[in-house]
Amino acid sequence: MRGILVGLVCGLIFGAGLLVSGMMQPSKVLAFLDLFGAWDPSLAVVMVAALAVTWPGFAYARRRGQPLFATKSWWPTASAIDRPLVIGSVLFGVGWGLVGLCPGPAIENLGTGSASVFVFVLAMIGGMLLHRVWHRRNSAMPSVLVTAPDG
Amino acid sequence: MANFTPVSAAIGGALIGLSAVLLMLLSGRIAGISGIVGECLIPGSDKGWRLAFLAGLVAVPLLAALLGFPAAAPSMPSSLGLIVVSGLLVGFGTRMASGCTSGHGICGIARVSSRSLAATAIFMACAIVVVFLTRHVVGG
Numbered sequence: 696m697r698g699i700l701v702g703l704v705c706g707l708i709f710g711a712g713l714l715v716s717g718m719m720q721p722s723k724v725l726a727f728l729d730l731f732g733a734w735d736p737s738l739a740v741v742m743v744a745a746l747a748v749t750w751p752g753f754a755y756a757r758r759r760g761q762p763l764f765a766t767k768s769w770w771p772t773a774s775a776i777d778r779p780l781v782i783g784s785v786l787f788g789v790g791w792g793l794v795g796l797c798p799g800p801a802i803e804n805l806g807t808g809s810a811s812v813f814v815f816v817l818a819m820i821g822g823m824l825l826h827r828v829w830h831r832r833n834s835a836m837p838s839v840l841v842t843a844p845d846g
Numbered sequence: 847m848a849n850f851t852p853v854s855a856a857i858g859g860a861l862i863g864l865s866a867v868l869l870m871l872l873s874g875r876i877a878g879i880s881g882i883v884g885e886c887l888i889p890g891s892d893k894g895w896r897l898a899f900l901a902g903l904v905a906v907p908l909l910a911a912l913l914g915f916p917a918a919a920p921s922m923p924s925s926l927g928l929i930v931v932s933g934l935l936v937g938f939g940t941r942m943a944s945g946c947t948s949g950h951g952i953c954g955i956a957r958v959s960s961r962s963l964a965a966t967a968i969f970m971a972c973a974i975v976v977v978f979l980t981r982h983v984v985g986g
Binding site: 697698699700701702703704705706707708709710711712713714715716717718719720721722723725726728729730731732733735736737738740741742743744745746747748749750752753755756759761762763764765767768769770771773774775776779780781782783784785786787788789790791792793794795796797798799800801802803804805806807809811812814815816817818819820821822823824825826827829830845846 | 848849850851852854855856857858859860861862863864865866867868869870871872873874875876877878879880881883884887888894895896897898899900901902903904905906907908909910917918919920921922923926928929930931932933934935936937938939940941942943944945946947948949950951952953954955956957959960961962964965966968969970971972973974975976977978980981982
């Protein structure tokens, strides 16, 4: 129950951050990616400010060890820069550049009632399910052995 | 740089960071949105906190509108085909790469993970190339 409450509160804070920073708006994200047009560096400031909090915050969480309301921490364990990481990042980058939506702002924009965003999120979930089918077909390892995802 | 909004960007970014740190300190979880959505699709996964997090995200524009600060309607392309292709690529790609802008870009780099740094550099570079091509070469 506490886990669900933490999830809700963290989702609200995360969403407030996206809203306040303007990153909910695809045109603002595309203006950052448009280095050769009317460049808007705001997204870089968002990342630097977020990292200024998460960098020391995560270091503290690691030193502290066990989280307050859970028996363990799910720190990602993968460290290799492998083919799936590279190819997956290329595909994601191309998709991100086409519309300007990454998963967080896409989900949050459902709350604006935009029909186009609803279609985008359905397609995104479709892409995730396709990956799952493809991954299971190409992987000899049972999915139980897959390490914690990075995010 | 007429549209540069450094103050709201810094405040918003700090809130995103705060959310990620709280989720790790309290629940031991990484605030990576593609992972949170993707794991919800897997039978037997721990869905409660994930669905709650996503509900929180969706609730923000609704609450903001109630409080009198409605979020602007998202600027979306008119082509439904383009939207579908982009969504498919974002969904497939983020799961294949095990993370997106939040999981790799913010949480991963904060863990000083060279893997996440590489992922972030790659997806940003690709997105920049796509925007360059669509705005200044093909669509220009």
